[in-house]
Amino acid sequence: MTLPATNQRIDGKRLWDSLMAMAEIGATPKGGVRRLTLTEVDRQGRDRFRAWCEALGLAVRVDAVGNMFARREGRDPTRPPVLMGSHLDSQPSGGKFDGALGVIGGLEVMRTLGDLGIVTEAPIELVNWTDEEGSRFGHSLLGSGAWAGVYPHDKVFALRDGEGVSVAEALDAIGYRGPHPAAPFLADAYFELHIEQGPILEHEEKLIGVVTGAQAQVWFDAVITGRDSHAGTTPPYARRDALVAAARVIDLVDRLMRDRGEDGRGTVGQLQVIPNSRNVIPGEVRFSVEFRHPASAEVERLADEFPALAQAAIAGTGCTLDLTELFRFGLQPFDPGCVDLVRQAARRLGYPAREIVSGAGHDAVYVSRLIPTAMIFTPCKDGLSHNEEESIRPEEAAAGCQVLFEAVLARANRER
Amino acid sequence: MTLPATNQRIDGKRLWDSLMAMAEIGATPKGGVRRLTLTEVDRQGRDRFRAWCEALGLAVRVDAVGNMFARREGRDPTRPPVLMGSHLDSQPSGGKFDGALGVIGGLEVMRTLGDLGIVTEAPIELVNWTDEEGSRFGHSLLGSGAWAGVYPHDKVFALRDGEGVSVAEALDAIGYRGPHPAAPFLADAYFELHIEQGPILEHEEKLIGVVTGAQAQVWFDAVITGRDSHAGTTPPYARRDALVAAARVIDLVDRLMRDRGEDGRGTVGQLQVIPNSRNVIPGEVRFSVEFRHPASAEVERLADEFPALAQAAIAGTGCTLDLTELFRFGLQPFDPGCVDLVRQAARRLGYPAREIVSGAGHDAVYVSRLIPTAMIFTPCKDGLSHNEEESIRPEEAAAGCQVLFEAVLARANRER
Numbered sequence: 001m002t003l004p005a006t007n008q009r010i011d012g013k014r015l016w017d018s019l020m021a022m023a024e025i026g027a028t029p030k031g032g033v034r035r036l037t038l039t040e041v042d043r044q045g046r047d048r049f050r051a052w053c054e055a056l057g058l059a060v061r062v063d064a065v066g067n068m069f070a071r072r073e074g075r076d077p078t079r080p081p082v083l084m085g086s087h088l089d090s091q092p093s094g095g096k097f098d099g100a101l102g103v104i105g106g107l108e109v110m111r112t113l114g115d116l117g118i119v120t121e122a123p124i125e126l127v128n129w130t131d132e133e134g135s136r137f138g139h140s141l142l143g144s145g146a147w148a149g150v151y152p153h154d155k156v157f158a159l160r161d162g163e164g165v166s167v168a169e170a171l172d173a174i175g176y177r178g179p180h181p182a183a184p185f186l187a188d189a190y191f192e193l194h195i196e197q198g199p200i201l202e203h204e205e206k207l208i209g210v211v212t213g214a215q216a217q218v219w220f221d222a223v224i225t226g227r228d229s230h231a232g233t234t235p236p237y238a239r240r241d242a243l244v245a246a247a248r249v250i251d252l253v254d255r256l257m258r259d260r261g262e263d264g265r266g267t268v269g270q271l272q273v274i275p276n277s278r279n280v281i282p283g284e285v286r287f288s289v290e291f292r293h294p295a296s297a298e299v300e301r302l303a304d305e306f307p308a309l310a311q312a313a314i315a316g317t318g319c320t321l322d323l324t325e326l327f328r329f330g331l332q333p334f335d336p337g338c339v340d341l342v343r344q345a346a347r348r349l350g351y352p353a354r355e356i357v358s359g360a361g362h363d364a365v366y367v368s369r370l371i372p373t374a375m376i377f378t379p380c381k382d383g384l385s386h387n388e389e390e391s392i393r394p395e396e397a398a399a400g401c402q403v404l405f406e407a408v409l410a411r412a413n414r415e416r
Numbered sequence: 417m418t419l420p421a422t423n424q425r426i427d428g429k430r431l432w433d434s435l436m437a438m439a440e441i442g443a444t445p446k447g448g449v450r451r452l453t454l455t456e457v458d459r460q461g462r463d464r465f466r467a468w469c470e471a472l473g474l475a476v477r478v479d480a481v482g483n484m485f486a487r488r489e490g491r492d493p494t495r496p497p498v499l500m501g502s503h504l505d506s507q508p509s510g511g512k513f514d515g516a517l518g519v520i521g522g523l524e525v526m527r528t529l530g531d532l533g534i535v536t537e538a539p540i541e542l543v544n545w546t547d548e549e550g551s552r553f554g555h556s557l558l559g560s561g562a563w564a565g566v567y568p569h570d571k572v573f574a575l576r577d578g579e580g581v582s583v584a585e586a587l588d589a590i591g592y593r594g595p596h597p598a599a600p601f602l603a604d605a606y607f608e609l610h611i612e613q614g615p616i617l618e619h620e621e622k623l624i625g626v627v628t629g630a631q632a633q634v635w636f637d638a639v640i641t642g643r644d645s646h647a648g649t650t651p652p653y654a655r656r657d658a659l660v661a662a663a664r665v666i667d668l669v670d671r672l673m674r675d676r677g678e679d680g681r682g683t684v685g686q687l688q689v690i691p692n693s694r695n696v697i698p699g700e701v702r703f704s705v706e707f708r709h710p711a712s713a714e715v716e717r718l719a720d721e722f723p724a725l726a727q728a729a730i731a732g733t734g735c736t737l738d739l740t741e742l743f744r745f746g747l748q749p750f751d752p753g754c755v756d757l758v759r760q761a762a763r764r765l766g767y768p769a770r771e772i773v774s775g776a777g778h779d780a781v782y783v784s785r786l787i788p789t790a791m792i793f794t795p796c797k798d799g800l801s802h803n804e805e806e807s808i809r810p811e812e813a814a815a816g817c818q819v820l821f822e823a824v825l826a827r828a829n830r831e832r
Contacts, residue, residue: 091691091693091696092691092692092693093644093690093691093699133693133695134693134694134695135691135693135694135696138694140694140695196649197646197648197649198646198649198650198651199650199651199654215648217648219694227800228802228803229799229800229801229802229803230613230614230775230776230799230801230802231681231683231685231706231708232613232631232633232681232708232774232775232776232777233612233613233614233774233775233776233799233801234614234615234681234775234799235614235615235616235678235679235680235681236673236674236677236678236680237678238614238615238619238799241670241683243666243684243685243687244666244667244670244684246663246666247662247663247664247666247667247670248663248667250659250660250663251660251663251664251667254657254660257652258652261652262651262652262653263651264651264652265647265648265650265651267647267657267695267697268659268660268698269647269659269689269692269693269694269695269696269697269698270689270692270693270694271659271687271689271692272692273685273686273687275508275509276685276686276687276688277551277685277686277802278635278685278686278704278706279556279683279685279706279776279777280685280802281683281685282684282685282687288694290647290648290694290695292647292648358648358649359646359648359649359650360646360648360649360695361648361695383645383649383650383654384643384645385645385646385649386644386645386646386647386691386693386695386696386697387643387644387645387696387699
């Protein structure tokens with residue numbers, strides 16, 4: 001299938017203004033955004049998004065885990081919808097564009113369709129997935145994962161944040177526990193526009209990343225148990241310092257990453273010390289470990305070898321290490337047909353583009369297990385993301401949105 | 417001066433029963449004690465202590481920061497009193513004996529003097545110092561420090577806990593803001609009985625620790641700054657991981673401690689990761705560093721060398737380290753005469769004893785800046801303290817109390 005010739009254009013200024021308007025919600029002094037999932041701030045963002053959609057005459061429905069779907073009907077009611085979207089939640093100290101670009105970009109696509117009086121063959125639905133970031137409840141891609149059946153709902157509702165608030169309680173608190181089941185429905189395709197969150201496109205001066213799939217990854221939870229005792233009175237031979245043991249594992253993760261060269265990823269991002277008192281030797285340390293690589297085989301090897309290497313690393317500390325593998329998945333390839341629509345749109349528009357494998361997890365990864373999926377990346381300054389200094393240029397946002405518009409339009413109007 | 421021959425004995429069972437009676441106040445399910453300073457639970461402990469003292473005919477007075485002094489008159493009203501005591505407050509999840517042994521042990525000394533109809537030359541005062549632990553208001557040795565003039569009173573009263581309650585408000589709330597100024601008065605000596613809070617006495621099968629002084633210490637605050645960025649998309653060459661850098665400093669602190677053998681102490685007890693999210697490379701890590709050693713010169717060397725060694729340790733991580741030295745003090749020696757009274761008492765009683773330097777801070781450390789002071793240590797199981805499993809044997813408590821009795825009696829009756 002090929003794209004129809006078109007001079008139909010999205011409104012880059014309107015897109016940018018709406019991105020900035022959304023960024024006001026949870027804005028931080030340093031120019032970033034703190035819009036943690038299912039908080040009061042998240043509710044404000046959701047309400048503004050819902051109001052924008054309803055102003056376009058879109059019907060907004062919410063499912064049991066708070067995923068939002070804004071539907072624009074097509075000419076043929078028998079056709080399954082074409083989905084597009086991303087997420088509005090952010091990291092604790094995140095940027096304006098991670099997630100928001102895909103949702104607000106989809107909104108601009110809807111607005112442009114309305115301006116131009118276009119009625120597509122298939123319906124189009126714009127999605128705001130709940131809790132993509134995982135910073136509050138510890139599981140990223142929570143909403144899309146629940147929708148796709150990756151996470152059992154009982155487990156999702158029971159997850160608790162640092163204050164002991166459950167997902168179910170948080171959903172009720174902001175009024176976004178919707179009546180619709182969080183279950184997959186038949187859809188024709190899913191397109192997600194997102195910033196690259198890495199330095200590659202900017203480094204190679206490309207405007208569009210044609211995302212062919214997502215990196216393989218494995219995530220662990222680690223608990224090191226020592227013994228808390230008095231820092232001033234406990235001699236070296238009697239110490240079982242869980243933080244000293246954790247430091248060795250952190251160093252190991254970094255070395256295992258660097259052993260794999262530029263494609264390696266290995267990170268301890270979250271760590272908690274117990275009791276965390278100045279003059280008490282830490283008795284327990286809990287932390288996260290993750291590895292990623294474009295090659296499934298490398299992640300398999302890391303996932304299999306890491307536990308024994310970590311146990312060896314803490315030998316002699318008097319501590320014990322308990323590792324739980326949270327999940328492991330290989331390279332997730334996207335749908336060739338959908339990817340080709342993105343490739344063709346970029347080419348037709350004359351945007352410098354390259355194929356790229358996503359280093360980050362995205363809602364598209366879980367959706368693609370059930371629905372033909374593709375992603376569009378745009379550059380971000382210095383490859384910075386999950387950072388308040390995250391920054392993109394308006395013309396980059398507009399280019400990504402134009403590609404999304406043309407890919408979605410082509411898919412929604414394709415012959416069957 | 418030498419000790420008088422005596423077969424006067426304290427009542428070990430009565431001592432133990434009173435320790436257990438005090439441990440009922442703030443008892444935790446795990447067998448520990450939670451008696452945070454100036455709380456309702458602390459008030460109950462203070463009231464019970466006051467009632468016990470008044471039943472002996474002791475006059476109890478309370479000073480402006482809640483320190484309690486129970487006085488037993490001597491034959492010579494011109495003599496300054498001999499002080500003994502410790503503290504009744506505990507850590508959030510503390511044990512039955514840390515602090516309580518010194519106060520209840522002193523009470524048993526008073527009861528024994530009464531039973532035996534002894535009138536000492538000098539008066540004797542039993543002290544319960546306010547807030548030794550520092551867990552609620554953030555400054556340990558608060559009551560003895562205020563008494564000794566280490567902390568200005570305005571500052572002490574203005575300190576606030578996590579809920580914003582000030583020391584002044586907490587004192588009023590439990591009715592222990594006394595009429596007497598919290599100022600040092602002339603005293604002849606101070607003796608404090610305390611559990612070792614370390615494993616050395618148990619390890620060497622000693623019953624009594626003759627404490628010759630308190631360790632030299634230096635405390636730092638450390639802040640490592642890197643750059644928070646996406647864990648999945650940021651290649652190794654572009655990472656500035658503050659936690660990887662912190663791990664190297666934690667390892668350095670441990671090595672510097674072990675380089676100094678059994679007397680070395682080096683601990684990172686408190687650590688905070690920012691933003692502390694699973695898939696974000698940590699951009700900032702804040703942590704505490706402390707070193708202790710019986711030799712002032714070793715602490716001086718550590719304090720001077722550590723900053724440069726730490727900077728070298730994080731070289732190549734792309735991070736910066738900012739170190740702030742909070743305080744540094746040398747070995748605080750106790751009074752040779754008072755220490756010798758403890759040594760002689762242990763020898764006369766045939767208790768296996770050794771000289772020991774206190775690794776922990778104690779009220780005795782501040783008191784000793786003004787008044788001739790000594791401490792008596794008794795073993796605790798596995799050296800455990802600041803832990804609900806803190807445990808000692810009744811015969812160990814009795815031995816320590818007997819030494820306290822004989823040292824205080826000798827001091828109070830010495831010729832001048």
